[in-house]
Amino acid sequence: MKLNYKRTILAGLAFMTISGFWGMYDAVTPLILKNSFHLNEVLNGVVMAMDNVFAIILLPLFGIWSDKTNTKFGKRMPFIAIGTLIAVISMFFMPFADNERNLILFLVSTGAVLLSMSFYRSPAVALMPDITPRELRSKGNAVIMLMGTAGVIYSMIMIKVLVKTPEGAETPNYMPLFLSMMAFMFIGTLILVLTVPENKWSKEVKDNETPEEKAENQNAGKKISKEKLKSLIFILLSVFLWYMSYNAVNTAFSRYSIEVLKMKDGSYATYMLVATVIAVISYLPIGIISSKFGRKKVIMAGVVGLAVAFLACTFVKGGGPLLYVLFGIVGISWGAINVNSFPMAVEIASDGDEGRYTGYYYTFSMAAQVLTPVLSGVFLQYVSYKSLFPYGVVFAALAFFTMSQVKHGDIVTGQKKSLLEHFDVDD
Numbered sequence: 001m002k003l004n005y006k007r008t009i010l011a012g013l014a015f016m017t018i019s020g021f022w023g024m025y026d027a028v029t030p031l032i033l034k035n036s037f038h039l040n041e042v043l044n045g046v047v048m049a050m051d052n053v054f055a056i057i058l059l060p061l062f063g064i065w066s067d068k069t070n071t072k073f074g075k076r077m078p079f080i081a082i083g084t085l086i087a088v089i090s091m092f093f094m095p096f097a098d099n100e101r102n103l104i105l106f107l108v109s110t111g112a113v114l115l116s117m118s119f120y121r122s123p124a125v126a127l128m129p130d131i132t133p134r135e136l137r138s139k140g141n142a143v144i145m146l147m148g149t150a151g152v153i154y155s156m157i158m159i160k161v162l163v164k165t166p167e168g169a170e171t172p173n174y175m176p177l178f179l180s181m182m183a184f185m186f187i188g189t190l191i192l193v194l195t196v197p198e199n200k201w202s203k204e205v206k207d208n209e210t211p212e213e214k215a216e217n218q219n220a221g222k223k224i225s226k227e228k229l230k231s232l233i234f235i236l237l238s239v240f241l242w243y244m245s246y247n248a249v250n251t252a253f254s255r256y257s258i259e260v261l262k263m264k265d266g267s268y269a270t271y272m273l274v275a276t277v278i279a280v281i282s283y284l285p286i287g288i289i290s291s292k293f294g295r296k297k298v299i300m301a302g303v304v305g306l307a308v309a310f311l312a313c314t315f316v317k318g319g320g321p322l323l324y325v326l327f328g329i330v331g332i333s334w335g336a337i338n339v340n341s342f343p344m345a346v347e348i349a350s351d352g353d354e355g356r357y358t359g360y361y362y363t364f365s366m367a368a369q370v371l372t373p374v375l376s377g378v379f380l381q382y383v384s385y386k387s388l389f390p391y392g393v394v395f396a397a398l399a400f401f402t403m404s405q406v407k408h409g410d411i412v413t414g415q416k417k418s419l420l421e422h423f424d425v426d427d
Contacts, residue, residue: 063359074198083120278331302336
């Protein structure tokens with residue numbers, strides 16, 4: 001059985017536009033809050049944490065709601081279309097409020113955008129498993145991840161090209177950037193709605209299921225076995241812990257580089273870029289390795305790599321080749337974790353429960369992203385900036401233990417026919 005690349009790419013348009021938006025939002029919103037509205041670092045951090053707070057509360061709810069939805073347009077499509085439309089309309093008022101220096105309007109419009117993005121994020125991610133045979137879902141996930149990367153690249157290019165400070169102005173005019181993102185999201189979602197017959201494709205998948213899969217899927221909406229529940233809990237705990245580790249370093253390294261490594265200007269960004277680029281490049285090789293040794297083992301190797309690289313970074317005194325190598329290891333390790341973790345979590349679900357489990361996955365990852373900047377910030381402020389990498393090591397070590405307890409979602413199949421098929425996971 002082969003993956004239908006055309007269908008997967010079309011279904012991935014929603015995730016591509018979501019990733020593009022977050023790339024832009026995370027890059028420019030803190031600058032607007034600081035430079036236009038003069039919010040201090042604490043208030044800036046509170047506003048920037050709101051998207052994660054919304055996600056923790058709303059993603060499982062909207063995921064479950066979409067599981068139970070049944071319309072002529074599909075289960076996920078109404079959420080994607082409505083959510084995108086509200087987000088695009090609300091988004092216009094963010095740069096408008098920035099130009100008018102209207103903080104209240106900016107916060108209200110930002111809240112509306114974050115709420116609408118939460119409305120359809122889980123349904124958008126769950127669309128791919130809905131229309132993809134169970135044994136090909138991880139292959140589909142590889143395609144989706146690459147499309148998400150394309151969305152982020154689009155946002156970075158638009159920031160580079162469109163963010164300009166008018167002569168005599170103190171801050172850039174972000175309206176052209178936001179308009180480009182609004183167009184990107186609207187056009188991407190319009191193509192998705194017009195080209196993806198969700199009900200038809202989902203029915204084709206269900207019609208081709210094996211008797212065992214059909215029997216398993218009768219449990220949709222019901223409790224899973226104790227053994228699978230245990231594995232699910234440990235997978236979600238692992239997700240929480242490795243995000244606690246990685247995101248602490250990701251969010252604080254810019255400050256660490258100045259305070260400890262004595263870097264100047266934005267030179268720290270090059271090291272983070274190395275980690276990101278190598279993570280993307282590593283997806284396919286990691287898939288090959290995963291098919292041979294199993295996804296659980298590859299994830300655990302990634303967690304070990306993360307811990308070892310962070311431990312070594314503790315002893316680095318400045319920038320240079322060694323730090324590039326260590327951040328390259330961080331990138332490969334993070335890629336090994338990300339390629340395998342979501343498919344393992346969602347494969348435990350019965351067909352019809354993908355939205356629910358997608359919501360659970362994002363709840364745990366987002367909870368870590370809310371907590372870890374605060375907790376690591378306490379150590380940075382009251383202990384030392386040098387505590388950053390040991391902090392990451394501790395949570396990576398905890399993630400290794402919890403992942404060792406996972407027993408489901410990792411059955412290695414036989415020889416694959418294409419590189420992307422090495423992303424496959426069976427349950």
